[in-house]
Amino acid sequence: MNQFLRALSGSQQVAALFLLVFGVLSLASAALLLVSLRERDDGAFKAAFGSDLNDLRRVMKNTWFMAATFWLGWVLGGWFAITLFGLVAFFALREFITLSPTHRGDHRSLILAFFVVLPVQFWMAGGRHFDLFTVFIPVYVFLALPLVGALADDPHRFLERNAKMQWGIMVCVYGTSHIPALVRLEIPGYADKSAFLVFFLVLVVQTCMLVQHLVSRKLQPPPRAPHISQSFNWTSWSMGVAAGGLVGGLLAGITPFKPGQALAMALIACVAGTAGHLVMKALKRDRGITNWGTEGQSITGASGLLDRVDALCFAAPIFFHSVRWFFSL
Numbered sequence: 001m002n003q004f005l006r007a008l009s010g011s012q013q014v015a016a017l018f019l020l021v022f023g024v025l026s027l028a029s030a031a032l033l034l035v036s037l038r039e040r041d042d043g044a045f046k047a048a049f050g051s052d053l054n055d056l057r058r059v060m061k062n063t064w065f066m067a068a069t070f071w072l073g074w075v076l077g078g079w080f081a082i083t084l085f086g087l088v089a090f091f092a093l094r095e096f097i098t099l100s101p102t103h104r105g106d107h108r109s110l111i112l113a114f115f116v117v118l119p120v121q122f123w124m125a126g127g128r129h130f131d132l133f134t135v136f137i138p139v140y141v142f143l144a145l146p147l148v149g150a151l152a153d154d155p156h157r158f159l160e161r162n163a164k165m166q167w168g169i170m171v172c173v174y175g176t177s178h179i180p181a182l183v184r185l186e187i188p189g190y191a192d193k194s195a196f197l198v199f200f201l202v203l204v205v206q207t208c209m210l211v212q213h214l215v216s217r218k219l220q221p222p223p224r225a226p227h228i229s230q231s232f233n234w235t236s237w238s239m240g241v242a243a244g245g246l247v248g249g250l251l252a253g254i255t256p257f258k259p260g261q262a263l264a265m266a267l268i269a270c271v272a273g274t275a276g277h278l279v280m281k282a283l284k285r286d287r288g289i290t291n292w293g294t295e296g297q298s299i300t301g302a303s304g305l306l307d308r309v310d311a312l313c314f315a316a317p318i319f320f321h322s323v324r325w326f327f328s329l
Helices: 002-007 012-040 042-078 078-098 104-126 130-150 158-183 196-218 232-251 259-287 307-328
Strands: none
Touching: 012 042, 042 196, 042 307, 078 104, 078 158, 078 307, 104 130, 104 158, 130 158, 130 232, 158 196, 158 259, 158 307, 196 232, 196 259, 196 307, 232 259, 259 307
């Protein structure tokens, strides 16, 4: 079997990976459906496990969304994939801005963010202009946005409004743009296989988040930051990071890394992802909301998109630049 897989081209290996992923997800969804049928008929079972099943449904829904998005991006390839992730960033930023009240003086900055900054950032990712891609938003855009805001002649809460705008662009546009940028990396001896890096990143971060959530639910240790998150604590966090790192080490064969290197890269991604998830929870508490969607349906039509990608928005740029540094790209 191993020789058969090695004989396949890079594109064929990626296709086999997606077949495996969708097969496992289909089996898991079927099992969850059967358990849900029992929940509907058995009141005692629903009372005991209803909350856990709801969590599993949410995790399964998010996993299907991510798998389908990355599969579609891989199938379309090239600039179609870049455009797809650009749309994800567009709706995520729209969701963030919609739940963060703006002033009339912010309209020019919003136009700049959505229709100039976002497409330029993804164009640079697609064109492999990585040196400029890295500094375009945190340097040029962060200096230009306050100027545009000042020209609008609206000083009311000027600093707060610009910080909010910059933060939304940094997370939703800068962070998301590094996911397709991973596919555009040209790693020596790893031609046509960069999609594996995206799979590696998503799987280790999702594993970390899932284990952290389950451990927190079962052990219920005291939260580290109770006013921000009732589920974040050092015990569940360390176990989640360890689980994600272990999965990363086991997946070394599909990456350009050796097992120890893959373990280190997975740990970096997990730490960044969990940190990002906690920070985004703090932002939600500041906005007075429990999730970026309203009762599971985002007011922007994106169905709580930012809740699904918040950890990746932090993990992707750190993982991307770690890979670039490692291979001196």
